[in-house]
Amino acid sequence: MKETWNKYQSDKFYDELISSPTRARKPAQKLVSYLKSLEESDLNSRQQAAEATIREMGVSFTVYTEEGSIDRAWPFDIIPRVISKRQWEKTSAGLIQRLQALNLFIDDLYHDQKIIKDGVIPKFVFDQSKNYRKECEGISPPFGVWAHICGTDLVRDADGEFYVLEDNLRVPSGVSYMLENRSIMKRIFPEIFEKVDIAPVNDYPDKLLETLSSLSPRKNKEPCVVVLTPGIFNSAYFEHAFLAQRMGAELVEGSDLIVQSDNCVYMKTIAGLKRVDVMYRRIDDEFLDPEVFNKHSTLGVAGLMRAWRDGNIAMANAPGAGVADDKVIYAFVPKMIKYYLDQDPLIPNVETYLCYDDAQRSFVLENLDKLVVKPANESGGYGILIGPHSTKKERETFAQLIKKNPRNYIAQPTLALSTAPTITGNNELGARHVDLRPFILQSNSSFVTTGGLTRVAMKEGSLVVNSSQGGGSKDTWIVDTERG
Amino acid sequence: MLSKVAERVYWIARYMERVESTARLISIYDNLLFDLPRSVNIDWYNLIVINSLETEFDQRYSVKNERNVIKFLLGDSTNPASVFSSLKSVRENVRTTRDVVPEATWELTNELSMFVEENINQGINRRQRHEFLNHIIKGCQQILGMLYGSMPHDAPWQFLCLGRNLERADMTTRILDAGTTAYIVLSDDDGAINSRQIVLGNVLRSLCADQAYRRIMRSTIKPGPVLEFLLDNTDFPRSITFCHHSLLANSTKLPSSKKVIQKLSDIQEDLKRNTQPYTELNSELSQYLNQLQIYHGEIHQVICDTWFPRWD
Incomplete structure (x- = not known):
């Protein structure tokens, strides 16, 4: 497919695989020369093989529609995205630094609120924070860590630098797809794994189990770890089951658990009740415990918060950790890193305008057609205005929304997101925008996945990478270029 | 679990x-x-x-x-x-x-x-x-x-076996029942003897049992030995007795299984007491098979009550 390859270009954008038409970047050189050696028709037949493999492996995600939820096969593009090992080491260090600062911040917030008293972050930001939980005040989880699992979205701008786009500290998903993408690649392109030094990714489930186990309140016993899922109709159920299986943990739903009068959590087993030590919960705070939060929730467990406050069960992420999962708070992370760690951030933020600030708001309102506007507390890419792709009517709606609730909106410049060659049908390659979601773990030690989940906007020019909105994914390779 | x-x-x-x-x-x-x-x-x-x-x-x-x-x-x-x-x-x-x-x-x-x-x-x-x-x-x-x-032979495996053995035992009663119905219909027909043989042979084949039957029973296909084989043989995996024995063995390997074991033992006693050997595919056999199906329903119920209780 030499010809197809030589035609490929990505003008204006930083491309992940090529530095200019026909010139591959160093970490991608072996991959590109291998791809060039394939027949043109090979590309589509391998893509089809990948799709068949995905169906057979049952890798799926759920999309909610008006007619009910549909189980869809995981969208996957077979051309991998490549990052050099040296660059990744730098990025990893930055991600660890960031999560450390965020955890110090959350812990501070639920205790003395020094960062507010010292005037680094204004108080009113929290008064209106949707994910601040009064019920968590004064509680000290193990190691002072609240967010044990974090999925941070990184993007590369035209300058080739990584920027943090957002931190997902509630129940980030995608890591199972990262692992499955690699298994698919190994089946589809077995030859290439012999030629290129690709760092493995499959240590994540073990690291996750270690992280969770380290939180157990009963140190003398092998901890009983469970994964709490809302159930089969949740869009990420596949992942919940996948992770439970890979860790050898029980996958439970709220109805499998019960809190007894000793304020301990038990699961209902064939041999009676068994005490649970650590819970990796994949349910939002509001649904965790009908005694404390949403009274109508049937997903959670009545009394769970009592058990957690008494230290009888560890929860990851801890309730209340989502307070830092707020795009206004995000804007302050560089300051947090300075304040708590006395360091400079290793990975920069994307420039962010806070609409609660009068001057910044009027700038945003004047430049709606150039900016991306996001609500502070949504996920999944919903409720976003992408200025350059918007209609006049949409901009007017957003202007109203911002004026009505300025604290709840931020704006960022439209980034020239990097691209990667992606199969577009008919054996053609097109430049499509990508982002990257690595996963970071923290308890008494820290860990970052090797690479992460690369998401790709399958439509030409689109910046929306969310799988629920037509995004796809790619395998992500960390390649050691120094070892030849 | x-x-x-x-x-x-x-x-x-x-x-x-x-x-x-x-x-x-x-x-x-x-x-x-x-x-x-x-x-x-x-x-x-x-x-x-x-x-x-x-x-x-x-x-x-x-x-x-x-x-x-x-x-x-x-x-x-x-x-x-x-x-x-x-x-x-x-x-x-x-x-x-x-x-x-x-x-x-x-x-x-x-x-x-x-x-x-x-x-x-x-x-x-x-x-x-x-x-x-x-x-x-x-x-x-x-x-x-x-x-x-x-699969390790711990609890999940035992549940898999429980489900399989109960469904098998039940299916054997149903296939035998179907054979019996056909058998009775054929009784007035001229070519009956030949046709009845065909029906019996197909009952065995439906249960994957014809080869094993010939080897173990060392008999041509006749109602007496076929019934003995499918009801009472202790080694053939789809015979009623084999399935019942297996259910008992699976249950003893699971926790809090007292009630299930009791039920299975009761049923076995009951079957032993009431059984005169069946030698014909007739309405009495049909009634017996029906009784077995009722027992299977009861076994299912006690399994549910014991291991899958609703706690609240």
Whole structure:
């Protein structure tokens, strides 16, 4: 497919695989020369093989529609995205630094609120924070860590630098797809794994189990770890089951658990009740415990918060950790890193305008057609205005929304997101925008996945990478270029 | 092990067994009808009767012909016992128990249900039916074999066996019952002796039992030995006695199993006490089989109450 390859270009954008038409970047050189050696028709037949493999492996995600939820096969593009090992080491260090600062911040917030008293972050930001939980005040989880699992979205701008786009500290998903993408690649392109030094990714489930186990309140016993899922109709159920299986943990739903009068959590087993030590919960705070939060929730467990406050069960992420999962708070992370760690951030933020600030708001309102506007507390890419792709009517709606609730909106410049060659049908390659979601773990030690989940906007020019909105994914390779 | 997961594993085995039995039953029935004289009045609708699905069938179809019966048993999504629905249930249950069954279960189940979905017409048309059904049977056996070779024999395994053995025992009563019905119909026919032989032979084949029967019983196909073999043999995996013994053995390996063991022992005592050896396929046998089916319902209930209780 030499010809197809030589035609490929990505003008204006930083491309992940090529530095200019026909010139591959160093970490991608072996991959590109291998791809060039394939027949043109090979590309589509391998893509089809990948799709068949995905169906057979049952890798799926759920999309909610008006007619009910549909189980869809995981969208996957077979051309991998490549990052050099040296660059990744730098990025990893930055991600660890960031999560450390965020955890110090959350812990501070639920205790003395020094960062507010010292005037680094204004108080009113929290008064209106949707994910601040009064019920968590004064509680000290193990190691002072609240967010044990974090999925941070990184993007590369035209300058080739990584920027943090957002931190997902509630129940980030995608890591199972990262692992499955690699298994698919190994089946589809077995030859290439012999030629290129690709760092493995499959240590994540073990690291996750270690992280969770380290939180157990009963140190003398092998901890009983469970994964709490809302159930089969949740869009990420596949992942919940996948992770439970890979860790050898029980996958439970709220109805499998019960809190007894000793304020301990038990699961209902064939041999009676068994005490649970650590819970990796994949349910939002509001649904965790009908005694404390949403009274109508049937997903959670009545009394769970009592058990957690008494230290009888560890929860990851801890309730209340989502307070830092707020795009206004995000804007302050560089300051947090300075304040708590006395360091400079290793990975920069994307420039962010806070609409609660009068001057910044009027700038945003004047430049709606150039900016991306996001609500502070949504996920999944919903409720976003992408200025350059918007209609006049949409901009007017957003202007109203911002004026009505300025604290709840931020704006960022439209980034020239990097691209990667992606199969577009008919054996053609097109430049499509990508982002990257690595996963970071923290308890008494820290860990970052090797690479992460690369998401790709399958439509030409689109910046929306969310799988629920037509995004796809790619395998992500960390390649050691120094070892030849 | 979570009660709910145990329950799902138990149902995986039951549905899986049902898929295989149904596929086998249809393919044998095809053969049977070819062999019987044209004057004999046995039709496809018997398959609906065997599985106690008359009401469901009659609601859907007015014509009780081959095509409708096969469609209903293989591909009908409104029939919860069809191969299609059963596989869907297996898939849903595997999907929610992936942490206790070997990884390959999920992939193989997916493959099989995709195959059935995509090729269902092959099963409905006679020409490719045999091949289609064979593929299903092989698919089931592949999964069973994989489980047998890679699953630790702890609690999940015991639940899998409980489900399988109970469903098997029940299926054996149903196939015998169907044979008995055919047998009785044939009694007034001239060619009866030959036809009855054919029916008995097909009962054995439906249960994968003909080869084992000949080797163990060392007899031609006659009602007395066939019944002894299918009801009382202690070594053949689809005989009633073998299944009951296995249920007991599986239960003793599980926690808090006192009530289940009690129930199984009671039933065994009961069966021993009341049984004079059956030598004919007649209405008395039919009643006995009916009693066995009631026992199977009771065993299912006590398994649920013991290991899958509703705590609240």
